Amino acid sequence: IWNTHQTSRLGWLKESLHITETDKGFKIGEEIEGLYIFDENMVDEAYGIRKEKCIECVCEEWKSYKEKIKQMPSLVVKNVTEEIEERVTHGEGWVVFGEVLHKILEELSRGHLKANKVHIEGRAQRLFLLRGLSCSEIPQWVRRVVEHYLRLKENGLLDLVLPCEKAYAELPFVLRKKGVFYTGRIDRVILKDGEVNVYDYKTFPVSEKEIKSAINTYRFQLNLYKEAASKIFDVKRAQGFIIFTERGEMYGV
Secondary structure (H helix, E strand, O other), X not given: OOOOOOOOHHHHHHHHOOOEEEOOEEEOOOOOOOOOOOOHHHHHHHHHHXXXXXXXXXXXXXXXXXXXXXXXXXXXXXXXXXXXXXXXXXXXXXXXXXXXXXXXXXXXXXXXXXXXXXXXXXHHHHHHHHOOOOOOOHHHHHHHHXXXXXXXXXXXXXXXXXXXXXXXXXXXXXXXXXXEEEEEEEEEEXXXXXXXXXXXXXXXXXXXXXXXXXXXXXXXXXXHHHHHHHHHHOOOEXXXXXXXXXXOEEEEO
């Protein structure tokens, strides 16, 4: 085949370069710098050498960059808005109640829910149903929602909940403090006269004699809220308040 005329590309190369076959392989008629002809043995030999050199090169490069990885400190994240205290002290029912009332107060703040008894009742019933409460349980919890709402309204605290300028509901934050990342949501934030006021709703029942203890329990949480809000809005003065919705009362922290 090699000695016959070829119309293929290989044939064109053979004739153009005057390639001939010899006992030692193939020969180009006129030597061209950088152009060589390799047979199978020569290709295998050259590839094998190249492969070994590449492996050695990679290994040497790997050795030069190899170093011991430093162990990074573990990331500590704490959620300060969890309902652990309510669950332990008052039971699961009050946790669900707190979730529903917080949602209703948030929707009132955002203007998504009208501030009247009929709309509050309807929305509460829907939210309790979505959380899996039975039809026999829902009415008593809906009544409690309405009672809390009316107490806030009677004592003038509903104005803090309803929409107003420079106010935020369920404001999320991440605060780094002494190597710990604190996360949470602030129930209500209102900016006024160059200061920021943060409000935290406590929806579980609390007696008169338990108020002081409850405030001390949540003081650290409110201090984190104040610090986070101060940094978010770049203000120096911040005040914190706890609103006990069951009593319709507010206390500074």
